[in-house]
Amino acid sequence: MAKILIIGAGAREHILAKTFLKSPQVDQVFVAPGNEGMIEERIKIVPINIDDLKGMVDFAKKGNIDLTFVGSEEPLVLGIVDEFKKAGLKILGPNKTAAQLEGSKSFAKSILKEAKVPTAAFSVVRSLSEARRVLVKHDFPVVFKLDGLAAGKGVSIISSCQQAEDYIVNLYKNNPNTKLLIEEFMQGPEFSLFSLVGKNNTVVHTPIAQDHKRRFDGDKGRNTGGMGAYSPVAQISSAILEKVIKSIVEPVLKVMQDKGNPFTGVLYTGLMLTKSGPKVVEFNVRFGDPEAQVILPQLKGDFYQMIIDLIDGRKPLIEWQKKEIYLAVVIAAPGYPDNVEKGFPTPLLDDLPSDLQIDYAAVKKNGHNLISSGGRVATIVDHAKKVQLAQKDVYSYLDRSNLQLAYRHDIANQLAKFERDNQ
Ligand code: AMP
Numbered sequence: 001m002a003k004i005l006i007i008g009a010g011a012r013e014h015i016l017a018k019t020f021l022k023s024p025q026v027d028q029v030f031v032a033p034g035n036e037g038m039i040e041e042r043i044k045i046v047p048i049n050i051d052d053l054k055g056m057v058d059f060a061k062k063g064n065i066d067l068t069f070v071g072s073e074e075p076l077v078l079g080i081v082d083e084f085k086k087a088g089l090k091i092l093g094p095n096k097t098a099a100q101l102e103g104s105k106s107f108a109k110s111i112l113k114e115a116k117v118p119t120a121a122f123s124v125v126r127s128l129s130e131a132r133r134v135l136v137k138h139d140f141p142v143v144f145k146l147d148g149l150a151a152g153k154g155v156s157i158i159s160s161c162q163q164a165e166d167y168i169v170n171l172y173k174n175n176p177n178t179k180l181l182i183e184e185f186m187q188g189p190e191f192s193l194f195s196l197v198g199k200n201n202t203v204v205h206t207p208i209a210q211d212h213k214r215r216f217d218g219d220k221g222r223n224t225g226g227m228g229a230y231s232p233v234a235q236i237s238s239a240i241l242e243k244v245i246k247s248i249v250e251p252v253l254k255v256m257q258d259k260g261n262p263f264t265g266v267l268y269t270g271l272m273l274t275k276s277g278p279k280v281v282e283f284n285v286r287f288g289d290p291e292a293q294v295i296l297p298q299l300k301g302d303f304y305q306m307i308i309d310l311i312d313g314r315k316p317l318i319e320w321q322k323k324e325i326y327l328a329v330v331i332a333a334p335g336y337p338d339n340v341e342k343g344f345p346t347p348l349l350d351d352l353p354s355d356l357q358i359d360y361a362a363v364k365k366n367g368h369n370l371i372s373s374g375g376r377v378a379t380i381v382d383h384a385k386k387v388q389l390a391q392k393d394v395y396s397y398l399d400r401s402n403l404q405l406a407y408r409h410d411i412a413n414q415l416a417k418f419e420r421d422n423q
């Protein structure tokens with residue numbers, strides 16, 4: 001029986017742990033650092049910091065871990081896969097260079113260009129004068145992106161010349177030489193495709209998902225890590241999906257391979273369906289959170305075997321359910337993402353109707369109860385034949401539970417409208 005190590009602390013890692021435990025070949029899952037809501041009998045949390053690569057390698061060696069799976073981006077960008085492989089440990093994920101697809105927006109853009117993949121037109125600048133020269137040629141709105149990991153906070157949509165001037169003056173006063181991407185503003189519905197990539201570009205694509213990044217209903221307010229998600233996304237046709245796979249994902253994987261840096265792990269392609277077709281918004285190199293919470297429960301088959309097959313370069317024999325819609329609503333500190341207060345009572349699994357799933361993110365034990373210890377506290381998930389039924393289940397529970405935590409009330413409304421229009 002296999003022992004698994006999952007790296008990360010949030011709701012995404014919680015659902016990863018539960019998905020591995022469904023495999024008849026897995027008897028124990030360790031999550032480092034995990035969180036105190038991961039109370040399942042066969043899940044153990046291990047207090048190792050997410051960026052302590054040596055600590056992770058030592059734990060995996062001493063604990064005879066059979067397979068490690070990384071949930072969050074930080075250790076991947078730091079090179080955890082290289083360290084595990086050097087130590088002879090089994091892991092599926094991108095090496096440090098391939099992880100630059102997420103770690104550096106300018107690296108991602110250079111790969112997209114080489115692969116001739118549609119994406120927003122862009123320039124990379126490194127000084128105030130360069131930024132001004134580029135902006136003269138741009139219409140507004142325009143998009144500014146800071147290079148490097150920013151947990152969703154490095155992107156600004158700039159609506160006027162004055163706002164752009166204020167931004168760049170401030171940026172280069174405080175951080176001279178910063179790499180800034182200036183990008184064309186795109187419009188259209190967003191969706192994400194997750195491609196699990198193994199040896200020799202063996203690939204499994206998951207159903208697509210739609211995240212809700214803005215904090216408030218109606219897509220208002222700041223960008224967050226994600227306030228809710230649903231999957232599959234019926235509004236995106238299978239022809240569009242086929243096009244994304246053939247003309248975006250496959251060329252990118254081929255360019256990475258041709259450059260001697262094959263990508264392995266989870267390639268998260270963030271897309272926008274513009275008037276001129278699907279275009280790439282960004283790449284990440286791991287599952288999305290909360291997208292993982294709506295994708296992984298759709299797997300019909302053995303997740304552990306699937307990952308082992310990918311590592312060995314065999315095409316996995318798995319299927320994804322096709323009959324239902326999965327919906328996730330994130331519950332968060334009321335002031336998230338700006339002002340994160342802690343200590344709010346958090347629902348226990350036993351408090352929920354039995355058809356709802358809860359994946360914990362930032363919680364601590366307080367006697368027999370759980371209290372919040374961060375911004376995104378947990379994800380509540382349901383599935384049903386129609387998204388409206390799933391919305392009804394989740395929201396009627398949340399609305400009657402008198403939580404002091406906040407949530408969006410409109411997750412998957414676009415799909416609900418599509419369902420109504422196509423009845
Ligand atoms: P990113 O961190 O690159 O995913 O960007 C976060 C969010 O900003 C995306 O999910 C989009 O909603 C928005 N965004 C990023 N780039 C663009 C763009 N070129 N045009 C319009 N919106 C964008």
Ligand code: GLY
Nearest residue numbers: 225226288289290
């Ligand atoms: N939900 C967006 C992300 O995981 O980056």
